[in-house]
């Protein structure tokens with residue numbers, strides 16, 4: 001299979017063997033009392049990368065970020081920034097700035113003073129501070145709000161002040177903890193692109209925490225998927241979606257159909273998988289799963305075609321019955337119950353206004369997909 | 380028919396505090412003010428004129444003519460009163476500052492303590508109120524006097540070889556006031572510090588502040604409403620304090636509360652002591668107004 005690279009820009013240092021990681025988590029474990037929040041985790045993040053940490057609530061994303069910022073010390077392991085061990089270095093001496101989940105704007109200071117805070121702390125000359133603050137205000141489009149206090153701003157404006165304050169110091173690494181959590185959908189989408197622009201313009205390394213997979217997919221060069229303090233997979237958005245490394249990742253990101261079964265027969269890269277109740281699936285690439293291995297065949301709904309007549313040809317064709325239909329406007333999701341009882345989700349784009357092949361509840365239907373449409377998962 | 384009725388009850392609810400103020404502050408104040416305009420007399424009550432309607436309106440009018448501001452002029456002529464006011468304000472100000480120095484770390488520690496033990500700590504701060512104020516001040520005599528507990532302890536440990544003279548000095552008054560009014564300092568400070576978001580301090584450190592500069596740039600400014608409230612709650616009663624200077628300060632201390640007591644009970648000069656009280660009140664109204672303004676400003680800040 002063709003390798004799925006970064007489709008957004010020509011940037012993939014993680015594929016270059018001689019590239020040096022900028023941030024390295026080496027076997028990091030963090031315990032709170034006898035609760036393990038992060039468990040023997042290793043990660044490498046490269047300079048100028050937009051890196052997302054994605055995972056369910058409580059999986060240790062914030063803890064990881066807070067260890068990088070210096071608010072928590074790892075119980076075990078080492079964090080390196082540009083080759084330097086960060087252990088024992090207090091937050092105020094780390095070249096890292098954080099945008100807090102709660103924004104943490106200083107309520108007794110104006111927008112301007114909030115943004116200037118870190119610069120003053122560094123003893124930057126006054127004229128330079130003014131210039132930098134003006135630049136920042138322009139960047140986040142808050143020029144006319146410079147003299148306001150945080151409580152006089154809307155949620156979205158506050159979020160942009162928090163961003164400007166964190167970026168103002170031009171940190172080597174910017175950490176963003178659920179930066180867009182409080183925004184409505186529209187503003188959130190707009191801001192995602194603003195963030196990407198900003199990262200490109202300033203050439204910073206961004207580490208962003210989110211539990212919104214769409215957000216991670218939109219913004220990040222690479223995504224780390226975490227579960228219970230462990231890394232499940234680190235890959236580009238396209239890889240995570242099209243080539244998930246495990247059942248967990250496949251299930252966590254987007255919608256997927258999972259066929260549990262055994263590799264019956266291998267023929268080069270291709271294989272036949274025997275599923276439950278006599279189901280047979282032909283796949284062009286079964287990876288390194290030897291014959292006899294228990295595997296899951298995973299396939300996304302949009303890669304399955306539904307039709308009322310039996311397709312004339314196809315790698316995989318299965319008969320079933322329409323179980324449920326969800327019309328979403330831009331597409332329709334069919335739930336098809338196969339002969340073996342399994343319900344398969346298939347989505348089809350509503351490219352025209354009328355459907356030439358109307359399907360209704362309890363109709364007989366056929367699903368079909370190509371032999372390279374799914375992935376074989378061993379874990 | 381329900382609306383007008385509820386409007387009436389609403390109005391009544393608002394009236395209650397005003398009635399309270401009227402009966403327990405304004406009317407007594409005017410009685411005191413009236414007495415301060417009278418002259419002393421060997422009579423019962425010991426001042427003239429005593430207003431009464433029984434002799435007719437004409438007599439009343441002529442009695443009103445007897446009122447004068449002589450007592451206030453008298454206050455300006457004897458340096459004793461001026462000195463007493465100044466010394467009261469100075470003693471109260473120093474005590475307030477000391478109470479702030481002692482109370483702030485305590486309040487800070489309480490606000491940072493685990494949430495489960497905070498109610499206990501609050502309880503401990505309020506606990507002294509369960510014994511009589513007078514007894515607690517008396518107890519300090521036993522601690523501070525030359526052969527008292529403190530001196531015994533210091534002599535026994537060999538830190539001093541002569542007993543310290545603390546009782547009947549200003550130091551004893553400071554100790555007494557700080558001790559007695561500390562809860563009034565701690566409680567508003569605690570409530571200001573407790574509601575502060577800890578991530579603000581993390582943000583300050585993230586932006587390059589050492590913990591100490593984060594305290595001065597973020598924690599302290601944000602606790603200012605608590606600082607002001609605490610200082611006023613200590614300062615205002617401390618200015619007029621009588622018991623503590625009388626018991627711990629000895630005969631030398633000059634405080635307006637003691638002067639007032641002397642005028643009233645030793646000299647039986649009700650008019651002059653009333654004038655002293657009225658001036659004291661005016662002296663205190665200024666800080667109260669300052670306090671209210673600060674509160675309004677804090678409210679406007681949205682905190």
Ligand SMILES: Nc1ncnc2c1ncn2[C@@H]1O[C@H](COP(=O)(O)OP(=O)(O)OP(=O)(O)O)[C@@H](O)[C@H]1O
Nearest residue numbers: 032035037055056057058059060061062063064211
């Ligand atoms: N100071 C602490 N003391 C004890 N447990 C903690 C502490 N901080 C975090 N935890 C625990 O560690 C785990 C991971 O917390 P963390 O804040 O990193 O989660 P998260 O992935 O950021 O979740 P969310 O998406 O909800 O923000 C949680 O189970 C949490 O209860």
Ligand SMILES: [Mg+2]
Nearest residue numbers: 061062063101
């Ligand atoms: Mg979090």
